[in-house]
Amino acid sequence: MSDFRRAALALITRDLGLSLTRGGGPLLAVGFYLTLMAMIPLSLGPDQAVLSRIAAGLTWLCLALSSLLSLERLFERDYEDAVFDTLRLGPLPLELIALLKVLSQWLGTGVILSLMTPVVMIILGAPASLALMGLVSACLGSLSFALIGGIGASLALGSRKGGVLMALLVLPFYVPPVIFGAGLMQATQTGASPAQALAFLGAYALFALALGPIAMGAALRGALS
Amino acid sequence: MGVSLKVRELSLKKGYNLLIHNLNFDLLPGQAISLTGENGVGKTTLLRTLAGFLTPHTGTIRAYENDVQLESEIWQSRKVHFLGHHDALSPSRTVLQELRFQADFLGGDLGGDLAGIGTLRLDTLLDLETRHLSAGQKRRLSCARLLMAKRPLWLLDEPMAPLDVDHRALLGSLMQAHLADGGMIIAAVHDALPFNTQALRLERPTMQDREAACV
Numbered sequence: 001m002s003d004f005r006r007a008a009l010a011l012i013t014r015d016l017g018l019s020l021t022r023g024g025g026p027l028l029a030v031g032f033y034l035t036l037m038a039m040i041p042l043s044l045g046p047d048q049a050v051l052s053r054i055a056a057g058l059t060w061l062c063l064a065l066s067s068l069l070s071l072e073r074l075f076e077r078d079y080e081d082a083v084f085d086t087l088r089l090g091p092l093p094l095e096l097i098a099l100l101k102v103l104s105q106w107l108g109t110g111v112i113l114s115l116m117t118p119v120v121m122i123i124l125g126a127p128a129s130l131a132l133m134g135l136v137s138a139c140l141g142s143l144s145f146a147l148i149g150g151i152g153a154s155l156a157l158g159s160r161k162g163g164v165l166m167a168l169l170v171l172p173f174y175v176p177p178v179i180f181g182a183g184l185m186q187a188t189q190t191g192a193s194p195a196q197a198l199a200f201l202g203a204y205a206l207f208a209l210a211l212g213p214i215a216m217g218a219a220l221r222g223a224l225s
Numbered sequence: 226m227g228v229s230l231k232v233r234e235l236s237l238k239k240g241y242n243l244l245i246h247n248l249n250f251d252l253l254p255g256q257a258i259s260l261t262g263e264n265g266v267g268k269t270t271l272l273r274t275l276a277g278f279l280t281p282h283t284g285t286i287r288a289y290e291n292d293v294q295l296e297s298e299i300w301q302s303r304k305v306h307f308l309g310h311h312d313a314l315s316p317s318r319t320v321l322q323e324l325r326f327q328a329d330f331l332g333g334d335l336g337g338d339l340a341g342i343g344t345l346r347l348d349t350l351l352d353l354e355t356r357h358l359s360a361g362q363k364r365r366l367s368c369a370r371l372l373m374a375k376r377p378l379w380l381l382d383e384p385m386a387p388l389d390v391d392h393r394a395l396l397g398s399l400m401q402a403h404l405a406d407g408g409m410i411i412a413a414v415h416d417a418l419p420f421n422t423q424a425l426r427l428e429r430p431t432m433q434d435r436e437a438a439c440v
Binding site for chain 1: 331
């Protein structure tokens, strides 16, 4: 059992380190997120009333798109470097390896994007009272994005130019968190109870957490044989 | 260690193409097999199948420890080392980081690891990122995991290819020490290994066998 824990810890440390350092790390996704945000008032005009109404919804859209960016690196590098040959000879099953890699990636980029979400929302004109709910919901949402994205990344593994394929596979499944998340923001803004939307958002994250490892394990097994 | 391997009537396919037909061999503790054959005949595929990465088309691969058959999960996670012609290193990580990770992940011993660093002459490379290493240095780094985590079967895919003369001799002696310790080695090679091995030459299956396998 201690072998198991030692290997899991080693994998998390390695992947977290890699997601924070390689290829610009979280800076790439954060830069993309901020750029998208900066383009919104430029394209819609600076009308404060319009912006404050749509700020929360648009932030969710930007979060979903920024979460796509780091997906291609999730399994592709280790696949090309043949690191999976070593990973498969360790004590962890492929499902757990995939889950740990996704969680490390989420800690390395998703959580950082989530931390920026309240700031982005408020800059766009959403009321400051949304900040806390914005942070909580963005954490749940980015976790769903990471897990669903992991399924897409594992399915596209080994196909040339898998990036576009992955975006097409994954984006439809990003719709529910975007709906629930934006709905949650709207409910909070209008003073309605946020419980329902928050429950749906949490349920989707748990659904992805339960289904993700099984799907990723099967897809990786296919890609690696 | 007392682990042995029995391969019976093994056939391997890559896509629709039959690569290996009806292969049988036994491997006992202390024995080594050198696997030869022309390019593309299926040496790497055979090694990957023995490591459990690929499923055989037909036939069985059974491993025994003290006459008790081992489960395939135990086999894959505790008894086999696979060294492919890719070195399985992340280019942006340092030699020391990679050594630590492999030792932790494969259940290796860091005390033994330090000995491995000395034996494989990695001590001057520890702070370098692996992308700066030469092919031979990368191979020596990959070999470190053979020494860090003790496992009975080493599956080596052209282990000597990028190494210089001195390090070929060094790896040869490490392999002999492993065999003397009761280990087993299956190595795909083009030049003979510097010690006694069983030779296993892979041949392409006949046209009839290939057609029969397509049905």
